[in-house]
Amino acid sequence: MTGVVLVGHGGFEKLEYRTDIPVPRPAAGEVLIRVAAAGINNTDINTRIGWYSKGVTTGTENGATQGFQSAQDADASWSGVPLSFPRIQGADCCGHIVAVGDGVAPERVGERVIVRNMLRCYVNYKPFECWTFGSECDGAFAQYAKAPSRETYKVECDWSDVELASIPCAYSTAEGMLHRAGVREGEHVVITGASGGVGSAAIPLAKRRGAFVTAIAGRDKAQQLLNLGADQVLPRGESIVAKLGKESIDVAIDVAAGPGFPELLDVLKKGGRYAVAGAIAGPIVELDVRTLYLKDLSFFGCTFQDDIVFENLVSYIERGEIRPLVAKTYPLNQIVEAQQDFLSKSRPGKLVLVIPNGESPACLN
Structure with a gap:
């Protein structure tokens, strides 16, 4: 599949656009999502440049292009646990479920969904612990992504995929x-x-x-x-x-x-x-x-989120109580331009990557 891989902490050169990435296979309790759109977020940039390291004492923009020499890999992720590379980033995910793992109802295939960006399933729902989608596990900057079924939410609304992709993280x-x-x-x-x-x-x-x-x-x-x-x-x-x-x-x-x-x-x-x-x-x-x-x-x-937070967001969307401000969209291969525009603060609202459609992976055939 096509996607963008982060190969280490540093500047934009650490983002590699590839067309040979293996399609993930959903494990028990997981779903496979064909990603339609993925938002740009500060957390993705901060993770790339190692800003979360205690060795960094200035704002994001000071190292956004080249990273921080003072960052230490040991504490450069938001959770303080060293990141594993290569990593597919992307905390925001909107797409359609195309396959399910064991224990997941097959009727979920076809649902349009968003993924809770703060995943609690992988840490057994311990208080104040979670993984970030696209940090401790692969995320949405690719044609396909897998996620826990329990934390993948069907959303019924008239919004575009781009609008939905602007919701999860921000x-x-x-x-x-x-x-x-x-x-x-x-x-x-x-x-x-x-x-x-x-x-x-x-x-x-x-x-x-x-x-x-x-x-x-x-x-x-x-x-x-x-x-x-x-x-x-x-x-x-x-x-x-x-x-x-x-x-x-x-x-x-x-x-x-x-x-x-x-x-x-x-x-x-x-x-x-x-x-x-x-x-x-x-x-x-x-x-x-x-x-x-x-x-x-x-x-x-405020990092950890009570379960009710994401559940409430889905209900606000479905009741028409909120509507996002999307400033601009980009194809996935223009991720560097999208992050540069994000850092320039020239456009209010969300910047969103549109993910190219791929052929059905072998695991679906």
Whole structure:
């Protein structure tokens, strides 16, 4: 089959487009999916460049082209476990089931599905443990992928494959943050990195909960984020304390961290909540611990997701409560261009790879 293989941590040269990759065979409890589309995500880029290594102390963009010399392979994956190469990345998967392993109902063949990107089946559903699809196991940057049947969800809607492929990673991350922070109707929520995949997902997800949303993004993205449902947009890099005032918001949804972190705590009300699932602006921040305890703030680090998070997303789609913003699509062999555009932050919303159709593999004949 055709696919893109990651052969090691580093720059774009570590992504190899191949046409001779063996088609995976579904084991017991697994399904084989003919992939139709796969989204681009920061986690795929961070894994490629080794950004998760504690040897890296700057933002993603500093090593996005060539990787980080300071990264250590031993802790360069998001889970801290060394990655096995070659690896087919791709946390977002939309496609059709074409074969099933033992113990899976054959009636599943033909279903259009998305795969939960945080897989719990392979770790026996232990609390706060999971694999990432496309990291600890092969993912969606290929014509075929296998996944646990229990974590492969049929979705019935009028969306395109590209739209569905934009959901798993970014939308589950955003929904997971809102879920952990307990965002409620009438609360004021600030969302950083609001023009990116997770940030743009968090806007409509927070609005469906009845929140007032302040989005932080580049000035040129403001109208598009207002169209997504944001109540107001603040230009990235300007003082949010000056714009909003101290102790004015209930929840901060942060994927940026970096130098703007201290002000997020300043604008939180006493008893406010801070949820984080990324650090694209830099992982090392300045924290005055007195702000944390004197304001009775709650911090939520958000990687693991309760089962209900992905199940809720599927229900939101099927009830027509959300709709993704897809900025651009690319053929799979243009994955480098897609990642370059992603890193440029020139387009709000999701960038999605369209996977070429392949002939039926021998295991289906």
